[in-house]
Amino acid sequence: MLPQIQSERRLTTWVTCLLNKDKVSTVATIHPHTVFHAAIPGYLDISAQGITLTLRVFAEETLQQVWVRTDPDNEEHLTAMVFGEVVDGWRYCSATIPLDEVRPHTAYVFKVQLAERMLWLAADGQHTRMPAREVHFKHAHDAPPAWVSEQIFYQVFPDRFRNGDASLNVKDGEYEYLCGRPVKAREWHELPSGDYGPSEFFNGDLPGVVQSLEYLQHTLGVTAIYLNPVFRSDSNHKYDTIDYYQVDPHLGGNEALVTLRQATAERDMKLMLDGVLNHTSIRHDWFVRAQAGEKPYVNYFLDAEGDYVSWKGHKSLPVVDYANPDVVDVFYQADNSVLRHWLRPPYNIDGWRLDVIHMLGEGKGAVNNDKHVRAMRRVIKQENTDAYLLGEHFFEATQWLQGDQEDGAMNYYGFLQPVWMFLAGYDIARHKASIDAEEMASWMSEARAKIPFAIAKAQFNQLDSHDTPRMLTLLGNDHARLVMAVRLQMAYLGVPCIYYGDEVGLQGGEDPHCRAPFPWDSQQWNDDLLQRFQQAIRWRKELPALRGGAVVDLHAAGDQWVFARLLADSSVLVSVNRANTPVRQAVNCSILKGLPGSTWCNIETGQVVQADAQGALSLPLGATATELWVSAH
Structure with missing residues (x-):
């Protein structure tokens, strides 16, 4: 008899999180992100006018100008972004760019002029110079079926x-x-x-x-x-x-x-x-006829000096042409x-x-x-x-x-x-x-x-x-x-x-x-x-967020990796600890939703931790474990 899935008490973890909200720990750290964008709804939206892009810039930075760089006809084009309101310590900027009419995707990257420095944001993170095109953000015009990622x-x-x-x-x-x-x-x-x-x-x-x-x-x-x-x-x-x-x-x-x-x-x-x-089988009708010299089958397979080409040398797998x-x-x-x-x-x-x-x-x-x-x-x-x-x-x-x-x-x-x-x-x-x-x-x-x-x-x-x-x-x-x-x-x-x-x-x-x-x-x-x-x-x-959210790396060194899956309205922290002993890891999570002081709950154990006013978090990582943390505020 097959074992049945254990009955789910979906509210149990969330109630536990709320009951444990007083059991918190905090740590201060320097904010590691200056700008943020991901190709997810709320930050990338499609309309008849083109692609509307949203960028967040840490509000404590003195922001002078922001552009979206594209390259129609292989030539640089800079579109100035419009400054919007400041929410939870982040300045929001937006711009609309047209779809690339030639390529199968529209590529773009952000150029940000601050008071004392210039930085760029690409799909692999922040840069101090213009990044290579291969890591520019890309919006595919003919996206995979929506059901796949579900x-x-x-x-x-x-x-x-x-x-x-x-x-x-x-x-x-x-x-x-x-x-x-x-x-x-x-x-x-x-x-x-x-x-x-x-x-x-x-x-x-x-x-x-x-x-x-x-x-x-x-x-x-x-x-x-x-x-x-x-x-x-x-x-x-x-x-x-x-x-x-x-x-x-x-x-x-x-x-x-x-x-x-x-x-x-x-x-x-x-x-x-x-x-x-x-490739086919050597018993496929095409190959049997080709070996007998029948036309047109002799030209269906790759020839190698009088012999046929086979997949990686396996003679039972003749390669078609x-x-x-x-x-x-x-x-x-x-x-x-x-x-x-x-x-x-x-x-x-x-x-x-x-x-x-x-x-x-x-x-x-x-x-x-x-x-x-x-x-x-x-x-x-x-x-x-x-x-x-x-x-x-x-x-x-x-x-x-x-x-x-x-x-x-x-x-x-x-x-x-x-x-x-x-x-x-x-x-x-x-x-x-x-x-x-x-x-x-x-x-x-x-x-x-x-x-x-x-x-x-x-x-x-x-x-x-x-x-x-x-x-x-x-x-x-x-x-x-x-x-x-x-x-x-x-x-x-x-x-x-x-x-x-x-x-x-x-x-x-x-x-x-x-x-x-x-x-x-x-x-x-x-x-x-x-x-x-x-x-x-x-x-x-x-x-x-696990099915459709962007990946935001928060910490990676030694045996530990902490990242987030982020949607515009929700996020999940994922902590990975390869070591056979538990550790506490300092991370800054304010990039995720712009909510300093947010509370995070371990979805399995109910343990709760709270970020400080700067978004700094002291995250306990279990031994030899991958753990998920959800917002419990």
Whole structure:
């Protein structure tokens, strides 16, 4: 029997906060922020006249002039801001600028003339000189769907999640996979073996996903599902597609996907599929015919001196050539293209995750990759303006995230990598490497500053995936640090995605061990860990600032990082302490709402602290903990 979510007493924490308001501590500090702006409502508003921008300047500064700098036609243009009233120690300034008519976003930066100095404000913070354009604020004209940042995704590797219909099972030795190796049927309680690789099957299927929706939605609290590939393939991972128009029969076929789509729609849950459009299986009809010398198929794949090019040397994955218009038509351009087909009834998927999207192109070197990704975006939005286009990138994806290509990327670069290095001491290559809080905060600030804020909200934040060791394993089974990580994941900018089984303590190293079957016997679950995941998910759902607020760094050094998620009318403090001892950290929170003397309450414990008249705060940070603090005034 599945454990139920504990009954919520939503008022308990708030009442506790109010009762504890006399238990306060204060500290004085120098105000660290001179100017403030974020690309959030109230500071950036769209009208028929253009973009109205609001900037706050610390009122104790002698302010002479403020400009918004833009660069239409690649030439500087300065728009003077109008001075407004002073509220809670801040001078408000505003100006309206036109939308950039050429670029997919409007870039801007603030130039502030004070009595004794000049400063600039960009998306990465204050500067004493004009900052590089890559960190200017950016407003994307074609923003990602608004629903994306509201979700908690859950990644399902179909073969390993749940067996819902035993009649669909791959049978032991049913067919041969590669190199004449018969497929192997495994028992659910067993662990993946490197001996069999992609040819071993645990027989999870789409009916199993349907049967698990109650657990996913009501027990755990997730709202959207990301499925690893489901199209016909002889492997368990299905990244070698044989037929893009057929769901694999061992997963239940097209009918099972229709059933899953209907079941998720009834629950108001989103569904995203995984498209592998850079390469096919060697058993795809195109490749079989190409190897036989048939035209026009011989020109569908990249040629390498008489041999075919394969993805990263894996000969089972021949790479297609987008210089061929037939490939373009089948994958995205034609009326019956792959991308269009699954966005239409009866499937009506909500989004595409496109595998190694940065590698597809014309000939060697992914030539004209941007042209094809832009075209894929146009096709997807033609079918459904509210569909989500997510790209897979293990490294920096800035160039794909400027408003004309992807809605978001799998955020290995701007989230997973810095979190791994800070909490687990490993980089993305699994080399031992550690950073402190200052470096982590700087890395994440740089990553989000380079892209429009609306796209930063749609970045796909994971702690692990089918391509990496599980986070708990990387942490050496340190449950406290995993709780730190998932709370940070739920509190940070972007859309969180849980890899199946992490919430019940599933472990596993490199592939295939990170793809173990989900343990549906709840006796094997770590109930405390599951409750911590449920708790973090509830916090994200209950606090709007965690879903849409700007990130404001307040302190980052050593083992401690304190930042805020800020909306125009609400804010949440997030404190991170990697050390195994509690500390008190001085921060200044007056930047958040302009409310010196505000009271902050720990959402979990009810502990209360109060800022002084200058907004200075002495914040207690628990040992090995990520904690959230809400305004309790």
